[in-house]
Amino acid sequence: MSVIVLLTQLLNGVQLGVLLFLLSAGLTLVFGIMNFINLSHGSLYMLGAYFGAAAYTATGSFLLAVVAATGGSLLLGLIVERVALARLYAREHLDQVLATFGLILIFNEVARVTWGPSSVYIDVPGTLVGAVDLLGLSYPRYRLFIIGVGVAVAVALYLLIHRTRLGMLIRAGASVPTMVGALGVNLARLNALVFALGAALAGLAGLLAAPLMSVQPGMGEPILIVALVVIVTGGIGSIRGAFYGALIVGIVDTVGRAFLPELLRLMLSPSLARAAGPALASMLIYLVMAGVLALRPQGLFPVKHG
Amino acid sequence: MSTLLEVVDLKSWYASIQVLFGVSMAVGEGECVTLLGRNGMGKSTLVKSLMGLLAPRAGTVRFAGQDLTGKPSYRVARAGLGLVPEGRGIFPNLTVRENLVATAHNQRAAPGPWTLERVCEMFPRLRERSLNLGANLSGGEQQMLAIGRALMTNPRLLILDEATEGLAPLIRQDIWRCLERLKASGLALIVIDKNIGPLLRLADRHYVLSKGNVVWSGPSAALRESPDVLQAWVGV
Numbered sequence: 256m257s258v259i260v261l262l263t264q265l266l267n268g269v270q271l272g273v274l275l276f277l278l279s280a281g282l283t284l285v286f287g288i289m290n291f292i293n294l295s296h297g298s299l300y301m302l303g304a305y306f307g308a309a310a311y312t313a314t315g316s317f318l319l320a321v322v323a324a325t326g327g328s329l330l331l332g333l334i335v336e337r338v339a340l341a342r343l344y345a346r347e348h349l350d351q352v353l354a355t356f357g358l359i360l361i362f363n364e365v366a367r368v369t370w371g372p373s374s375v376y377i378d379v380p381g382t383l384v385g386a387v388d389l390l391g392l393s394y395p396r397y398r399l400f401i402i403g404v405g406v407a408v409a410v411a412l413y414l415l416i417h418r419t420r421l422g423m424l425i426r427a428g429a430s431v432p433t434m435v436g437a438l439g440v441n442l443a444r445l446n447a448l449v450f451a452l453g454a455a456l457a458g459l460a461g462l463l464a465a466p467l468m469s470v471q472p473g474m475g476e477p478i479l480i481v482a483l484v485v486i487v488t489g490g491i492g493s494i495r496g497a498f499y500g501a502l503i504v505g506i507v508d509t510v511g512r513a514f515l516p517e518l519l520r521l522m523l524s525p526s527l528a529r530a531a532g533p534a535l536a537s538m539l540i541y542l543v544m545a546g547v548l549a550l551r552p553q554g555l556f557p558v559k560h561g
Numbered sequence: 562m563s564t565l566l567e568v569v570d571l572k573s574w575y576a577s578i579q580v581l582f583g584v585s586m587a588v589g590e591g592e593c594v595t596l597l598g599r600n601g602m603g604k605s606t607l608v609k610s611l612m613g614l615l616a617p618r619a620g621t622v623r624f625a626g627q628d629l630t631g632k633p634s635y636r637v638a639r640a641g642l643g644l645v646p647e648g649r650g651i652f653p654n655l656t657v658r659e660n661l662v663a664t665a666h667n668q669r670a671a672p673g674p675w676t677l678e679r680v681c682e683m684f685p686r687l688r689e690r691s692l693n694l695g696a697n698l699s700g701g702e703q704q705m706l707a708i709g710r711a712l713m714t715n716p717r718l719l720i721l722d723e724a725t726e727g728l729a730p731l732i733r734q735d736i737w738r739c740l741e742r743l744k745a746s747g748l749a750l751i752v753i754d755k756n757i758g759p760l761l762r763l764a765d766r767h768y769v770l771s772k773g774n775v776v777w778s779g780p781s782a783a784l785r786e787s788p789d790v791l792q793a794w795v796g797v
Contacts, residue, residue: 420662420663423655423659423662423663424663424664426652426654426655426659427652427654427655427659427660427663427664429654430652430653430654430655431650431651431652431653433614433634433650434644434646434650434652435663435664436613436614436633436634436635436638437612437613437614437634437635437637437638437644437646437650438635438638438643438644438664438710438711438714439635439638439639439664439666439668439714440635440664441633441635442635558654
């Protein structure tokens, strides 16, 4: 196992991590602030990918595809929040899970009807094709681009939450929502804004993932489950937690799948290792989550309350 | 004195339990009014019903000519009611400065609005603590912060639920002095507290609540002359 391979897998892990972060940021804010479980967050990721792919195919401009993916999911998120989800904030979690699960079924069916049951593929945009030489390590330019976008979004979100008036209200609303309202802030509008922001980021994640994976109905659910692992590991409601949690989960998953089977071969008989390796590797992130829950139930980077 | 707040026959329930049985009261422009009564008699419920935190099922709340009955709390706040709630409701994860700034507004475009500078002048402790998190303040500092935070919304009427509860005697005096200053500046006040002495000096009129009804109301002079009222309904 060479250093080059290890570094490549580490970078792949970071790349998966920032993608997970884009998806988890909205999920963790909505869960942490409105105490609302939105399973249909993965649908916004899927539809963002479809919107972006359609715009990219039609115009050939990746920039326009980004605008379509983020703008489209932002609008859709806003509509879904106002029409359906805002009525569920006061209900119990089981109702929220059932209703948003219903939304998943609807959105998957809408995608199947609109774009067909088979996968849609888009190419890596022209300027991002090829590899970059990183001190002797050749790494795909597009994956580096994803890492760059993810880090930029993370910095922007950090500044938004910690340096602006809107960020103060978001944090205040997460701790004592009734007082935010009683001091003159329209909480419903604040919630809608946070929800739409999260939806836009989910759509962006969907588009960024589209050239690497295929765009298809139901693509949002597997990654939503991983995003839930991310926010539980990082600490619910915390953007910082979502960022580090996503990196941890991304790296553990990627590096685990790449190297765990080989590691097991050193300790177990070849046939046993061949059987156990991939199975164990795919369980690894859940084992990490279980470990975190056992030792730090509030997550690794919970929201600070003094 | 023109009437600022007028409450008529307000009835409120918590789920299936009725708590207010038709409360009527009024606060004039610049007037200080207290709500007295034992625990559980409906004082805080009345405050919540005024502030839009609990929707009354009957009765009306009028404020400066607007009907605020059943309006969401942010509309009530924007109309000019400021709240210092029981338990203070400080945002624990925000710094003192952020607590003051986050919800600050001047929706009514009041002349000479409250600023961070003016609040810190009234409570110098808050300036010293401006970068500390709300959670790390003492009870007295939290109460100053809650008052400052409400003032930053430039209210016409400030409601204090348990103004000095759980505070050390010296801090209490600070709070009472601050309320004197606010009243002198023309701000109307509704104050709930267990210390009758300072309330009799500060307030113009009093409402005594028992079991969700107003059982006595009148000016401070009348209350001083009726110790039986305090004994029967307030327990002093």
